Amino acid sequence: MKITIKDIARKAQVSPITVSRALNDKEDINPDTKNRIVKIANDLGYFPNMLAQSLKSKKSKTLGVILRDISDPFYAEILQGISLTAAREGYQIILSISSRSGVNLDLEYNTLKLVLQKQVDGVLIIPEHEDPRYFAYLQKIHTPFVLLNRVPKEIQCDYVSTDQQEGSRLAMSHFIKKGKKHIAYLVRRPLSGVALTRMAACEKTLLEHGLSKDSIRVVECDDTIVAAYEQTKRTLKQNSKVDGVYAWDDVMAMGAVKAAIELGCGIPDDIGIIGYDDIELAKFFNPALTTVRQNIQLIGRTAAEILIEKINNDVLIADKTVILRPELIVRETA
Amino acid sequence: MKITIKDIARKAQVSPITVSRALNDKEDINPDTKNRIVKIANDLGYFPNMLAQSLKSKKSKTLGVILRDISDPFYAEILQGISLTAAREGYQIILSISSRSGVNLDLEYNTLKLVLQKQVDGVLIIPEHEDPRYFAYLQKIHTPFVLLNRVPKEIQCDYVSTDQQEGSRLAMSHFIKKGKKHIAYLVRRPLSGVALTRMAACEKTLLEHGLSKDSIRVVECDDTIVAAYEQTKRTLKQNSKVDGVYAWDDVMAMGAVKAAIELGCGIPDDIGIIGYDDIELAKFFNPALTTVRQNIQLIGRTAAEILIEKINNDVLIADKTVILRPELIVRETA
């Protein structure tokens, strides 16, 4: 069955500790013994049991990642960024999906607990809600963590996000420049703090340009492409004045585009559509998406880097807050 | 610091094993003691150390997943399927990226080893090559595994895949029906066994319909949307006769569509394009992708289910081979 250092020790006629020394390139070992042992280990197909190593060393070389839905390109790209950084630094990843659809506090809470039980050295979290109990719990855990894509006011911690206000400002300014006056803000349900932040920034920008608060309306919608498509269709039908759709993310924007096309609306003239994220496909979509670009993989990479640095320095909170600057990418939909 | 059962034991004036019993709902424990212990455990914010539990029980309740690139929607959806099934069955996932681009045997090999060291109960692998050494190594490991998306002839094992020949047959038949006679097979580089299988099925179908082997040509390409776009542009420019592109996957098909549009080719009349996979976005792309549908999440779910069943039954090889049937989804590009 599974080979342990004991098996090797027996075969090599030495004690287990000698085997350990040989396999870990320690000093104080006779090169001959060492070679002999290494050879036997290879022959037997031995590899160390990291469970035992970690139990002893209290370092698992593992990062927990908690997010909502990997089939969403935005999360997938973040995860990709995290993965590559983690691998480079010698960490593995335990992936946990916090909810399959919508938001579920208990599930997210349990997910975190499970990950912690695995003795991960750190956790990367994309929170899906702002429940104070969750943040309170986070504050008590003894494992370093970094939040992604959320600026938590409730709690002092490290996080990586992008400037959501700037993003919305860019989008609205562009709409205004193009003469749009009746914007639908197609936003993920349930409304999050980030959603409200973006909304407030939109209103602020519109007001600054002399437009009324009524020039933008919130349209809530599940964050799937299908829901965005259907909701946009409904909205455009009910509201012939709407001339711009500001979507929560690119996937929802793509749904909106499809809806507009099917209703025979000209894009961007009848209806301008602006997405968010600039996922890889945005550029290749037809018409190519105008969108607020976040450097998605960079978010993941940066968060992983901060976390690993905290782990290495044995720090629980480093007060590192990175806010990346978004950028408007003007293409064909607005 | 981190709380252990010892800490609880001390506080409760009992022995550690009593704590263990209390926390694991065992018989043979005084309900009062139990409640007292559970309360203390909660107060202290205790959670078990799964490293220790696993070391003892030799079950880690963890699955390894090895794949290539999560930012690719196809892999992401597979991973999503795996994740949900694993979570439902009480397993967690260690995710390992086998290579960032292209194919790298050593990396894939090391990735596997690392995952095994973590004592996962099983491994799900989407292999990226057919190196016999890798398969030879797989045959020797004492951990159950399931291969996805590959029909390995080199080795007896469990796998979940789709009928690649049928998929290509469907695509070619459709092209023929539409009068296409000069197909470019836009395929991922480096060429894999699956790629050749699909190619052979294409040729066979064409011959059966009285067309010559020359009616299809292989166009190799990195499997990114950008590369597919560029390669398609090049191909269409050099070869005015090409009237159909059969793409390796939907992402590449989207790149091809963009190229065709930019060259002013009418889709599907001048150029028909057929993708593969039917990722969620395929339907919403403009023009909507005609594609060979695989039920992607089902591949992941099925593989995870087979693996977990093997783990539960303590079986290394169950000889379960599931070949899912693909389906042609005719939309607007062909």
Add this chain to the structure above:
DNA sequence: GTGAAAGCGCTAACAT
């Protein structure tokens, strides 16, 4: 240069 003892946190098996 090598080994013996001890312990990481937890839990079966065997007492009491």
Add this chain to the structure above:
DNA sequence: ATGTTAGCGCTTTCAC
């Protein structure tokens, strides 16, 4: 109903 012993696989400390 509770405690003792022992051991999962590995490594640190100290002795030889």
